[in-house]
Amino acid sequence: MGEALRVALAGLGTVGAGVIKLIDANRTLIKRRAGRGIEIVAVSARDRARDRGVDLSRFDWTDDTASLASRADVDAVVELIGGSDGPALTLARAAIASGKAFVTANKAMIAHHGLELAEAAEEAGIAFKYEAAVAGGIPVIKGLREGAAANEISRVYGILNGTCNFILTTMEAEGRDFAEVLADAQRLGYAEADPSFDIDGVDAAHKLSILASLAFGTRIDFGAVAITGIRDVLAIDIAEAQALGFRVRLVGVGEAGPGGLFQRVHPCLVPVTHPLAHVTSSLNAIVAEGNFVGRLFFEGRGAGEGPTASAVVADLIDIARGEGGPAFAMPVASLAAPEIAQAGERRGRAYLRFTVADRPGVLAEITAAMRDANVSIESVIQRGAAVDGAVQLVMVTHEGPERCVADALERLRGSQSLTARPMLMHILDL
Amino acid sequence: MGEALRVALAGLGTVGAGVIKLIDANRTLIKRRAGRGIEIVAVSARDRARDRGVDLSRFDWTDDTASLASRADVDAVVELIGGSDGPALTLARAAIASGKAFVTANKAMIAHHGLELAEAAEEAGIAFKYEAAVAGGIPVIKGLREGAAANEISRVYGILNGTCNFILTTMEAEGRDFAEVLADAQRLGYAEADPSFDIDGVDAAHKLSILASLAFGTRIDFGAVAITGIRDVLAIDIAEAQALGFRVRLVGVGEAGPGGLFQRVHPCLVPVTHPLAHVTSSLNAIVAEGNFVGRLFFEGRGAGEGPTASAVVADLIDIARGEGGPAFAMPVASLAAPEIAQAGERRGRAYLRFTVADRPGVLAEITAAMRDANVSIESVIQRGAAVDGAVQLVMVTHEGPERCVADALERLRGSQSLTARPMLMHILDL
Numbered sequence: 001m002g003e004a005l006r007v008a009l010a011g012l013g014t015v016g017a018g019v020i021k022l023i024d025a026n027r028t029l030i031k032r033r034a035g036r037g038i039e040i041v042a043v044s045a046r047d048r049a050r051d052r053g054v055d056l057s058r059f060d061w062t063d064d065t066a067s068l069a070s071r072a073d074v075d076a077v078v079e080l081i082g083g084s085d086g087p088a089l090t091l092a093r094a095a096i097a098s099g100k101a102f103v104t105a106n107k108a109m110i111a112h113h114g115l116e117l118a119e120a121a122e123e124a125g126i127a128f129k130y131e132a133a134v135a136g137g138i139p140v141i142k143g144l145r146e147g148a149a150a151n152e153i154s155r156v157y158g159i160l161n162g163t164c165n166f167i168l169t170t171m172e173a174e175g176r177d178f179a180e181v182l183a184d185a186q187r188l189g190y191a192e193a194d195p196s197f198d199i200d201g202v203d204a205a206h207k208l209s210i211l212a213s214l215a216f217g218t219r220i221d222f223g224a225v226a227i228t229g230i231r232d233v234l235a236i237d238i239a240e241a242q243a244l245g246f247r248v249r250l251v252g253v254g255e256a257g258p259g260g261l262f263q264r265v266h267p268c269l270v271p272v273t274h275p276l277a278h279v280t281s282s283l284n285a286i287v288a289e290g291n292f293v294g295r296l297f298f299e300g301r302g303a304g305e306g307p308t309a310s311a312v313v314a315d316l317i318d319i320a321r322g323e324g325g326p327a328f329a330m331p332v333a334s335l336a337a338p339e340i341a342q343a344g345e346r347r348g349r350a351y352l353r354f355t356v357a358d359r360p361g362v363l364a365e366i367t368a369a370m371r372d373a374n375v376s377i378e379s380v381i382q383r384g385a386a387v388d389g390a391v392q393l394v395m396v397t398h399e400g401p402e403r404c405v406a407d408a409l410e411r412l413r414g415s416q417s418l419t420a421r422p423m424l425m426h427i428l429d430l
Numbered sequence: 431m432g433e434a435l436r437v438a439l440a441g442l443g444t445v446g447a448g449v450i451k452l453i454d455a456n457r458t459l460i461k462r463r464a465g466r467g468i469e470i471v472a473v474s475a476r477d478r479a480r481d482r483g484v485d486l487s488r489f490d491w492t493d494d495t496a497s498l499a500s501r502a503d504v505d506a507v508v509e510l511i512g513g514s515d516g517p518a519l520t521l522a523r524a525a526i527a528s529g530k531a532f533v534t535a536n537k538a539m540i541a542h543h544g545l546e547l548a549e550a551a552e553e554a555g556i557a558f559k560y561e562a563a564v565a566g567g568i569p570v571i572k573g574l575r576e577g578a579a580a581n582e583i584s585r586v587y588g589i590l591n592g593t594c595n596f597i598l599t600t601m602e603a604e605g606r607d608f609a610e611v612l613a614d615a616q617r618l619g620y621a622e623a624d625p626s627f628d629i630d631g632v633d634a635a636h637k638l639s640i641l642a643s644l645a646f647g648t649r650i651d652f653g654a655v656a657i658t659g660i661r662d663v664l665a666i667d668i669a670e671a672q673a674l675g676f677r678v679r680l681v682g683v684g685e686a687g688p689g690g691l692f693q694r695v696h697p698c699l700v701p702v703t704h705p706l707a708h709v710t711s712s713l714n715a716i717v718a719e720g721n722f723v724g725r726l727f728f729e730g731r732g733a734g735e736g737p738t739a740s741a742v743v744a745d746l747i748d749i750a751r752g753e754g755g756p757a758f759a760m761p762v763a764s765l766a767a768p769e770i771a772q773a774g775e776r777r778g779r780a781y782l783r784f785t786v787a788d789r790p791g792v793l794a795e796i797t798a799a800m801r802d803a804n805v806s807i808e809s810v811i812q813r814g815a816a817v818d819g820a821v822q823l824v825m826v827t828h829e830g831p832e833r834c835v836a837d838a839l840e841r842l843r844g845s846q847s848l849t850a851r852p853m854l855m856h857i858l859d860l
Contacts, residue, residue: 022580022722025722026580026581026582026722029647030580032760033579033647034579035755035756051453087504090681098538137720137722137726138577138726139572139573139578139726142476142571142573142576142577143569143573143577146572146744146747146753147561147569147572147573147744147745148569148740149460149463149464149744150452150460150739150741150743150747151456151740151749152455152456152459178722196646217459217462217463219538222821259679275708275729289565290454291456292448292456292567292736292737292739292740293730293731293737293738293740293741294567294736294737295729295730296568296569296728296729296730297728298729299705299726299727300725300726300727301731306721306722306723307722307724309580309722310578310580310581310720310722310723312580313580314577314578317576317580321755322755323576323753323755325465325751326465330465330810334462375816392630
């Protein structure tokens with residue numbers, strides 16, 4: 001057995017406390033598996049006094065987080081502060097510059113600064129790892145970086161935000177509307193007081209941009225992710241989708257096609273026969289499609305103390321075992337800067353819901369717009385009576401280019417027949 | 431970029447040809463990801479003349495498979511011959527003794543000789559890898575060895591044989607009986623001419639014994655796996671299970687409990703709400719339960735040219751990247767030799783089907799035996815009329831120790847009321 005790997009831990013929120021608990025609980029096992037112990041020696045956080053349910057007195061405490069980077073008694077720095085910039089980024093840069101192995105769960109920082117950090121880590125010859133940043137406890141970074149490494153990956157997609165999946169599947173199970181379920185989720189601690197990063201799809205987009213880089217050997221391009229959140233999903237959307245054989249999920253999709261790299265996070269209709277349709281509650285799941293392996297599916301807990309700590313310590317075990325290598329599966333200089341594929345050229349079916357005035361001629365106007373935009377309609381559903389003078393009209397289109405559907409909606413913009421913005425969800429026919 | 435990793439390939443069946451095709455198709459990508467090329471230099475197989483759809487003329491051919499081990503121009507040996515002993519084992523021993531990195535897809539050899547080979551590899555300081563041996567293209571060896579390495583794993587279980595899953599899910603979809611579907615599967619190439627290794631559960635047991643070692647840090651103990659195959663599963667079992675909210679799957683289960691290590695392969699009833707219930711066709715899937723990560727689920731193609739080649743080349747990429755380490759996640763000397771848990775002490779529900787004579791008193795006799803064995807009955811189903819004078823009687827027990835159910839069956843042994851051996855399947859209430 002070698003010397004223990006000495007770790008400095010910055011950030012003692014839920015995940016930081018979880019890492020301490022995990023190392024305490026599984027110390028002997030970790031030593032057997034890693035070939036050496038893993039021991040925290042120093043910690044830093046905002047509030048020293050807060051009770052985290054773990055004994056911190058054994059660790060050296062510092063209020064100066066950045067100082068962790070330069071300690072001679074530390075081999076690896078774990079960053080669990082969060083935030084794309086600020087103290088997290090300062091610590092990351094300093095730790096790598098000081099030649100410390102660096103582990104983080106910070107998806108925002110990686111989406112924005114991951115390439116810079118990875119390049120610095122390559123130059124310093126140290127490990128830079130972030131398994132916990134995507135899908136919590138699911139080893140999907142490893143799955144793509146190593147497990148599927150022999151494959152050209154054509155598509156990577158999945159359910160990357162547990163809060164959204166909890167809300168959507170609770171709406172599904174209980175037939176309730178978004179705002180109500182969100183309020184419940186906040187009470188239960190499944191959603192933040194300010195939930196916008198989650199429900200507007202930004203968190204999922206951070207993760208998707210990281211997965212896409214790993215899968216396709218391309219530079220992270222968070223800015224190129226088209227993002228739609230779940231605020232506009234109504235109970236009726238979920239009910240009609242179910243009647244049509246679908247479930248509604250917030251899915252991040254990355255594709256490498258002849259037109260370039262395509263990245264989108266959006267609520268979409270998943271056929272009940274697809275494994276993503278069976279991912280409920282706050283679980284995460286990822287699908288990767290390789291040219292030899294076919295479809296790989298990974299599912300597990302995407303957030304929370306235990307799962308995230310599991311991923312952080314898995315990274316530390318890799319480091320203790322001496323397994324590092326390029327953070328994005330290949331040197332940053334080898335990552336391609338691809339063309340950005342235009343969504344409009346993608347082909348697929350779409351779900352459309354129109355909130356319309358309850359008067360003659362409305363259906364004629366909408367269907368004329370669809371015809372003029374070359375959108376062919378597969379099914380139309382209008383149920384029940386008007387509520388507040390408005391009727392919900394649901395359509396599913398035949399497969400066609402997305403730009404045609406966008407054109408149809410453009411033609412209807414400002415129409416007096418529509419009393420609210422139309423709802424568009426793509427159908428995941430994969 | 432470093433020098434290419436030079437590979438010798440023994441065995442040119444479906445998987446061997448797949449490895450050549452994969453390296454040809456993804457050569458540039460592999461070089462980017464591995465940091466160096468991976469090139470086959472020498473091959474060996476039984477029949478040089480057979481057309482495998484790949485150009486073999488560029489490789490050095492030898493009829494003397496074992497000679498691949500000692501070639502100075504080879505860094506890694508890939509064994510795809512198959513069989514637990516014979517030429518595969520001879521090659522493995524020789525390659526490791528010669529200091530070559532060693533990659534195999536041979537589950538039988540690992541189940542029987544894996545510890546010996548891993549120990550030799552440790553002494554020689556070389557990588558010994560076998561991702562393709564379990565669940566084909568699914569990176570589950572890596573998932574347990576590295577991804578879940580921070581966790582104490584309490585249970586690992588899954589669908590480990592694609593042939594059985596194809597047969598069971600085809601029976602399920604088409605309502606047909608075992609023998610008929612097996613014959614179809616053989617025609618389609620999903621089942622071997624001699625299918626016994628698959629349908630009697632031996633192949634799944636090989637894989638389970640490997641997963642259990644990785645998950646629990648215990649020595650591989652194939653002999654301790656209790657094995658029941660799927661020959662006795664009737665269409666009626668699948669139909670009644672469905673009516674009760676279950677699907678029938680051949681599941682390998684490994685558990686580390688206070689009573690010791692428990693390993694069993696058996697057809698069992700999986701609740702439709704469980705992810706394994708949605709694994710259809712020839713797919714494989716594995717669940718691992720860790721004390722911090724919770725439940726991880728991996729699904730994908732468990733056999734065939736592409737998926738298996740994907741796993742073999744992933745191992746080669748790891749080797750090219752310099753990532754080796756102990757084959758069973760820790761040195762063989764650290765693996766525990768646990769007690770073997772007795773099945774009888776396990777608690778659970780059971781499905782029982784009795785083929786009974788169509789006459790008075792039969793139900794009384796069976797239920798008396800259940801009562802005397804302390805088995806409590808949750809439901810009883812007897813449908814329709816007798817076929818050939820026999821009636822199928824289906825029961826589901828309440829949760830209780832397995833030994834009580836075994837006792838009840840023992841009490842009924844030789845009973846004139848039963849016209850065939852009872853069918854027992856455990857219910858996977860996980």
